[in-house]
Amino acid sequence: MSRRAWAVCFFIVALLVIVGIRYRLAKMDGWFVDVFRIEWARSDDAGLGRWPGVRFSWPALKGLTLYLVGADAPAARAYWEHFSVYGDFGTLGGPMEAALMRGQPEVARGLAEEALGKDKQSRPGLLTLGRLALDEGKGDEALAHLSRVLDRYEDQLDALLLSAVAHTRAGKNDLAIDALKRALRDWRGPPRASTFLTVLETSGDLGQRPAGQKPLCLLAHYHRFLRIFDDAQGEVAIEYAKQAIASGDRPDDAWLTIGIIYGFRGRSEDSRDALAKAVAANPRNPDALVRAALVYGDSGDAVTERRLMLEAADLGGDDPYYTNGLQRYFVDKLGDYQQARTYFLERLAKNPDNPTDLQRLGQISNLLGDQPQAIAYFRRALSFRPDRPETLERLARALYEMGQLDEARQTIDKAIALDPRRGTAYTTLGFIYLRQGNRPMAIQTFERANRVGDRDIGAYAELCWLYAVQGANGRAVPCLRWVLQQRPGDPVVLGRLRMAERGLARQRARENTR
């Protein structure tokens, strides 16, 4: 071949490699590709940062390269090195985490003890101590710290992931899988950087074991976790899960892993088949039942969905994850408040002082239009847990519906004092102001609810209409148009939009004649 032909071949191969790497990186989370990211320089050392600073580090490039060739554990160690050198880019969460990432365990311990001195249940403090105990090989001590986190913060992601690592290091693979399943069942990520790298390193170490000694189902779960950050890990997880099934290592959970990953890949029917096999392998696996119920529901098989949901809730016992799932099914999916009431009344009969069930029944009564009953349930729930802003907010809503505006106002103020970032509480307050005829305050409160993240379309529609009522038609028209896009054909919104448009046209005509 001529030199020109070689050059063309080289060009094509290089192009394919670049496109391949680019495609692979595009499917990965920023964690791994941090080295290639260009971002605005921080104001700490570069004034107001008008120019982009290229963040690049050799350890991170090494980490990325090792990761791409499948060496997870050395990659994690390289990333540790990267963070210990370049840990001041704002990617680290809090001073304790930063100290951990920079390799300053004593500083981290000091900060954690200080935080625990102020609050015995401090989440970052307990997590940091757990993490340090894990590094020192004191698995039991680490688990004790982490279980304290889980007592206060249900299903806290970092605590569950680090618990899984502690169990793995102690050789308790079943407990590790259970912790990972809990961490993954209701994703509340992302975890802290140090936790992620610990998991990556642990799964990499497990993967390096000789063929017969690999805990296959556990590896499948670790890679199911890593898939969240890198889609290609899904294939690895599926591969380990298939091997686990073949070797009889918790086949129900292995099928569950396969089913979930197929679901994320858009292979809905394969996902349904895999989940059906998970249920067949162990009909008493509540996670498999819940996941299968969801997929059967999507496929239009409402009868199977319902049966599986009820079975999962019964098998789940007092674990609120399963009862929450059933509540969501009855209330949010079917809107079947009467059946929900019947089911949760039966549960309450077994444990009459359960504040969670009392709150649920209050919410269901509220939806059924039975406000006095709802208020009674919420008050009973609050007598057991007076510091729950969610219950206070629901009580305020019921009082508002009953027209008891002063008490509703006092209750919602308490809820906001407990959690000032609760958007839905501001929405309730906005409606109370509106009923009291205080439109300017209602507007302010609805706007605040929107700013802090409440996306209730009904409240937003009310806000748009208030703009029109106050004569701000220029704001009302686009606002109502947006609401109409979300609720196509809603006659009330349409009527209001027409009025606002007429008002705007009149205002413009008046301005033109001036």
Next chain:
Amino acid sequence: MTTTQTSRLATTGRWILGLLRYSAISAIGLWALTAQLDYRIPGPMLFLLPWLSLALLALSVLMLANHFVPRGWMPEPARQAFDRTEYWGSLAILIFACWSLVVFVNGFRDRSLPAGHRSEVQSVARRALEIKLGTLTPVSWVTLRPVSDPQRVERMPLWWKERSTVWVGRTVVVKMRHGALGIPWVAGIDEDVETHHRAILAMSPTATYSWRALILYYLRERHILEAAQLARQYRDLAPYDVRFFTTVAAMLGDRGMSAEVVTLLEPLAKRSDAPPTLHVYLGLALTYTGQRDRGVAMLEQALEKDPNHLTALYALAELHERWGLYETSLEYWDRLLEVSPDLADAPERAAKVRARLGRTTPAAGGGQAPQKR
């Protein structure tokens, strides 16, 4: 100009012309594929056409790539074979593009309304071209058996967004359009809302979302009488869902079904949790069915619940204006303007009524609450 320079110029010209030609063929292949996917023609074999189009597109891209390969790189027999493939490939693409043009004109110029046909999903070719990298190709097809003619089988390409709707054994609604050239084509494959929610109601008769979904579906499909009948049944089952009934009443009112609005809302108006808007819609429906006094009383009831209810004030002002009761109308307009001085066209409407009464300025202190009549 020397002979060498002329020859180089000619070579460059040929190269540019070749580049343009193969780029155009690739673009035509791509467009043909898009047309086939956008305006899908169902049939036992026609579903293969987008696949053929995809193959031809791949061939045209190969031809484009081959254009860049230097002459001496490939052995001459291989080169000649490739050239022949190029020739026949280009011809096939052009023939296929002509058919795609017909499909495009048939769909693009079509002004007919879609008609829904229920079909059962027999199979879905989901994994036909799955790439190991973790994604699916955009081209896949579905095999359907029409409910009205179970002997017939239809195949058609599947859009990406339709994949979550299509499950084997499930009924779907295939929206067919007549086609400008008389070739029926598929405008979309939708979930069979009616069958799905009826099945849920058979299992859970108190599932409010399915009642709501069915009522709204019938209203959307203009099956107004079914919608009204279902809404009455649902009202008896779940009278607490007053806000939903208010929305349904507004939709029925928009379609001129005032008598149905009265039947639906009247039993609900007595509820303490009925919003004032419900009284407004009921009041308007009563007046439209000739019950003027009861209508006005109902609108007044809305104002008792919320004295500043702008829609009630607007409706009362407008109705009285229409009935020639300008004095009362003006009172309501003034009262409305006192609450919201710049609302829609209220200032003009009020000014017009005032002019009819021979007044030029609004009454001092705004309007007084009109007496109940």
